[in-house]
Amino acid sequence: MARLTRVRRAIALATRHRVGGLYEGVHSSLHAGRSMEFNDLREYVRGDDVAEIDWKASARSGGSLLVKRHVAERRTTVMVAVATGRSLAGMASPTETKLDVAIQVAGAFGSLATQHGDYVGLIWCDGHDIRAARPSTRDVELERMLGHIEAASTADRPEGDLGRLLEVTATTLRRRGIVVLVCDDVDIDADLESRLRRLVVQHEVMVITLADLDPTDPAIADSPVVGLDDQRELLKELRRDPRLREAIEADRTERAARRTTALSRLAISSLHLSGTDGLVPAVLSLVRSHRHAR
Structure with a gap:
């Protein structure tokens, strides 16, 4: 797994930054047209796409950022x-x-x-x-x-x-x-x-x-x-x-x-x-x- 390990290390280094940088949300799908079904909410973690933040639910939570989780109807x-x-x-x-x-x-x-x-x-x-x-x-x-x-x-x-x-x-x-x-x-x-x-x-x-x-x-x-x-x-x-x-x-x-x-x-x-x-x-x-x- 030596080749893949080198690539994964490079990805980890590239995404080790504060939210709000240019490459935020890089762990989201490469595919933009996927049909998705809402599942639940969870706390935001570094690497999540900020477009998935539920701002209303986050405000109700008392300060924690919450993102929507979806279930993909199919894989790309x-x-x-x-x-x-x-x-x-x-x-x-x-x-x-x-x-x-x-x-x-x-x-x-x-x-x-x-x-x-x-x-x-x-x-x-x-x-x-x-x-x-x-x-x-x-x-x-x-x-x-x-x-x-x-x-x-x-x-x-x-x-x-x-x-x-x-x-x-x-x-x-x-x-x-x-x-x-x-x-x-x-x-x-x-x-x-x-x-x-x-x-x-x-x-x-x-x-x-x-x-x-x-x-x-x-x-x-x-x-x-x-x-x-x-x-x-x-x-x-x-x-x-x-x-x-x-x-x-x-x-x-x-x-x-x-x-x-x-x-x-x-x-x-x-x-x-x-x-x-x-x-x-x-x-x-x-x-x-x-x-x-x-």
């Missing part, structure tokens, strides 16, 4: 779809691989789901095949899912097929649920947008993209940079060329703008990550904004 399924493959073995920052970030993202969403009693499942690229892990509420199964992501993202694995991953994801969940897509810093073309549109019709969708390490970053100026595909080292002299740095930055900016425009058209909540520093607070913020947008 959160399906994490990860475009695993060789590219995730690449670096996202000078100290972390994209795989490190992907595991943290999957673990964070999975933990938020299971802690609320929802199901979490995984769909990933296994070579040229797409595989799926049955949704579960058990921590041991979530840990096993994180292991699948790690095993399928080594440097000797073929690239994953993102289009096929989206196609299978759209047909795997029979009932409306939440799909969290974790993929590279992709450029969303017409075909990919079409596949995402189909997914949005069937499910709530969030997209997490993972940044590529900038080979011209001064922080790695004296370290070798080797391509995953050809294992060739990029010359340090070339990496110090300001024109290359400008070209890389321009390409990233344009790709991000196109992606943001496409995802906005589809009303898809998204997040772009270049490392695990601040990842959990960013995920929690995304979840809250996604819930309030629905």
Whole structure:
């Protein structure tokens, strides 16, 4: 349970604050449209959603904050779809691989789901095949899912097929649920947008993209940079060329703008990550904004 333990520790650190902060209520469901039935009242505890406070009952209680407890008529399924493959073995920052970030993202969403009693499942690229892990509420199964992501993202694995991953994801969940897509810093073309549109019709969708390490970053100026595909080292002299740095930055900016425009058209909540520093607070913020947008 080592991977899941690290994620849970990060979540605990991110939520250790006074009520009223940005990420309050992070233990509530990822799903905003769930049908709920009122059950009873209990005292407020740190991490509860302030929207669930019953202010009238709290006033009558003589000072204690009371929150409403509900019984869910059904559980939601959160399906994490990860475009695993060789590219995730690449670096996202000078100290972390994209795989490190992907595991943290999957673990964070999975933990938020299971802690609320929802199901979490995984769909990933296994070579040229797409595989799926049955949704579960058990921590041991979530840990096993994180292991699948790690095993399928080594440097000797073929690239994953993102289009096929989206196609299978759209047909795997029979009932409306939440799909969290974790993929590279992709450029969303017409075909990919079409596949995402189909997914949005069937499910709530969030997209997490993972940044590529900038080979011209001064922080790695004296370290070798080797391509995953050809294992060739990029010359340090070339990496110090300001024109290359400008070209890389321009390409990233344009790709991000196109992606943001496409995802906005589809009303898809998204997040772009270049490392695990601040990842959990960013995920929690995304979840809250996604819930309030629905």
